Amino acid sequence: MMSQDQPSTEDRCGRFWNGMELLKDVTEKKHLLPTGLEGIDTLLGGGLRRGHLTEVTGPSSSGKTQVCLHSASLVAAKHLGVVMYLDTSNSFSPSRVATIIDGTPDLFGHKAKGCEIEDVMRSIICESVFDIFALFEVLNQLEISLSNDKVNNGGSKICLLIIDSISSLLAPIIGGKYPQGRSMMISVAMILKKLADEHNLSVLVTNHMVSAGNGAVKPALGESWKAVPHVRLVISRECRSNICTATVLKHTLLASGSTVKFTVPS
Template sequence: MCDLPSVLPDYNPPNPRLQALFETHNLSTAELLFLDAIDISRRCTTPHSVAPSLLEIKRYITHLSSALNGDIAHHSGPEISTQSSQYLTTGDETLDTLLNGGVRVGGITEFVGESGAGKTQFLLTLLLTCQLPSSQGGLGGRGAVYISTESPLSTPRLVQISRSLNSRLSPSPKVSTDKVLSITCNDLETQEHILKYQLPTAVARHNIGLIVLDSIAANFRAELDRPAQKRQRLEAESNSGPALLARRGGELVRVAQGLRELARRHNLAVVVANQVSDRFSMDDAQEEDPWSLDYQSRWFTGWEGRAGGKVPALGMVWANVLAARVVLRKADEDRGRRRRVGVVFAGWAEGGREMDLDIWEGGVRAVKEEKEDGVDGVPNIYG
C-alpha cells in the first residue's frame, strides 16, 4: 500500500508521473527508500507499460529522502544539530586520556590494524558507551548503527560488554543492545545504497549518536580484486588501471563527504575500522631522506619503519578525509605484550603516543606503563 501521503502530507514530488506509477503499483515509502532502483523499476514494469529509467528513480529517491529527513528534523527540534563538541568515552579512563577525552563527535575517527589486533572489540564497546549519560562520557542515551562489510554483529559479545558496563558504572538507564541497529553489506553497490539512502533515514528516526563502519576497506578491496577477466573489462572501459584507481578515490571521497555531513548535521560520531597491507620500501636510503614518502609515512600510517611494518589500506586519499587515526597492532611477544594502541594523528589529541591494550569481558582497557617510559605513562613513539 502506498502510504506516502500519510507519511509526508505536504510532499511535492519532483516527478508526478513517477509518483502516480508508484501509487498504482502500491509501493510503500519504506520500499522506495530501501529497495534498489533496479528492483523498483521491475516492480513498476508491466507488459503494457514502459519501465521508468533508473536515473528518474534515483533522482526521485534522493528528493524523497531529503524531504523526509527535513521533516523529521523539523519535528524533532534543533537540539541535535546545535549541541557543542562532545567526546565519546572508550569505557576506560586511561584510554580516554590517550585520546584526550575520547572519540570526538562531529568527524570520522579510524581504528586501523591487522586482523586480531582488537579493532572490532573497540567498536563494540563504543556501540554501548554512546548510550551512557553525558556525565559518564556518553552521548545522553543515543543509539548506534553498526554497518558490517565482513561478518554480522557479534550479539553474544555485545551482551557480555553491556553487562560489564552496567555492573561497573551503574548508568541510569542501563545500556542495552536494543539501541544498536545493525546491517551487513557484502558488496560495494549495497554499501553505497545503505550509506546514501537507508543510513540518513535511520539516523534521523532513531536518534543515533554513533555510526560504526566495520570495515571501510573490505568492499573497496574486493572491487579491485575481482576475477581478472572482469577487471580487465572494467580497465578497458576506463582506458587504464590508474583510471580505475582514480575512480575508486572519487568514490572514497563521496563516502567520506556523506558520513561527515551526517556527523555535522546530527552532531554524532563516525568511527570506521580499516585494514592494513604489508609495507615495502623501494630504497633503504629513502628511509633517512626527510623529503621521501617512506620517511614521512610514520606520521600518518602509525608504523615507523619497523620490521614487518604495515600500511593502512586505501592510501592517502582516505587518510586525508579523516579527523583522527588510531592504530592497533599485535605487540612484541618477547616483551610479554599482546596488543598496542596509539594515536597516529588527531585534531584534539597528541599524535605519536601509545600504550598496551588488553581485551577483557568488559571490552577494552589500557595496561598502564611505568611513568619513566613517557609522560603520564603514555610514551611517545616518534621521539
C-alpha cells in the same frame, strides 16, 4: 598552536565559518562518546569526538572489532543515543555485547539485569553490508532518515555510526576492477563526513593493514583515503595477551606518535 575551541582547517571543508557557526561548533560539537576502553578514552581526551570521523587500523586480531563493540555497548548502555553498526564481515556479536555489559557493573551500579541488556540491544541497530553499492544505499537512506528525524529509539537519536570494516568494502573497488573506484571511495568519505558534521554524529571505522615494503606495514586504502579521517589510531596486541597499544597516527589536536596501553577484557 591552534586553540581547541577553533575548528581545524580540515573541519572547515574549504569554506568560511561565521561567528554563529563557530559558537555552535564549540557548544554542540565538542561532546565526546566514551569507548569504554580506559586507555583509548584517556588518549583521546574522553573518547570519540562527535562531528568527527575516527579510524582504527591495525593488523588482524589486534582488537579493532573489540573497540567497535565496546564503543557501541557503552554508548547504548549510558543512553547517550542510538548506535548504528554496519557489519561488513559478520563481526557483530550480540553475545559479546552482552558479555561487555555484564562485565561492566559500574554502568548500572549492579550486575546487569536481563531487561537492561535487552534495552542496550534495542539501542544498537545492526545491518549487514557486504559491498560498496549496499553501503551507498544504507548511507543515503540513513541521511534521509536523519533529516526526517526517524532514526531514534524512545526519543534518543543516533549519535554513533560504526563501520567494521570500511576497508573490506573499499579495497576491492580500488584494485582496478572498477574504473571509478577511487571516485566512489571519495564519495563514501564525503557522505560520512557530511553525516558527522550535519547531524553531530561520531563516525568510527576500521581499516586493515597492508605491506609497505621492507617488512613494514601501513593502513590500507592509500593516500587518497589517508586525508579523510580526522583521527587515525593504530592498535596492536601483545602476543597471547589482552594488552594492546594504541598510537596516534593523525589527530586534529594531538601530536602524532602519542601512545597508550589498554586492556581488552576477555
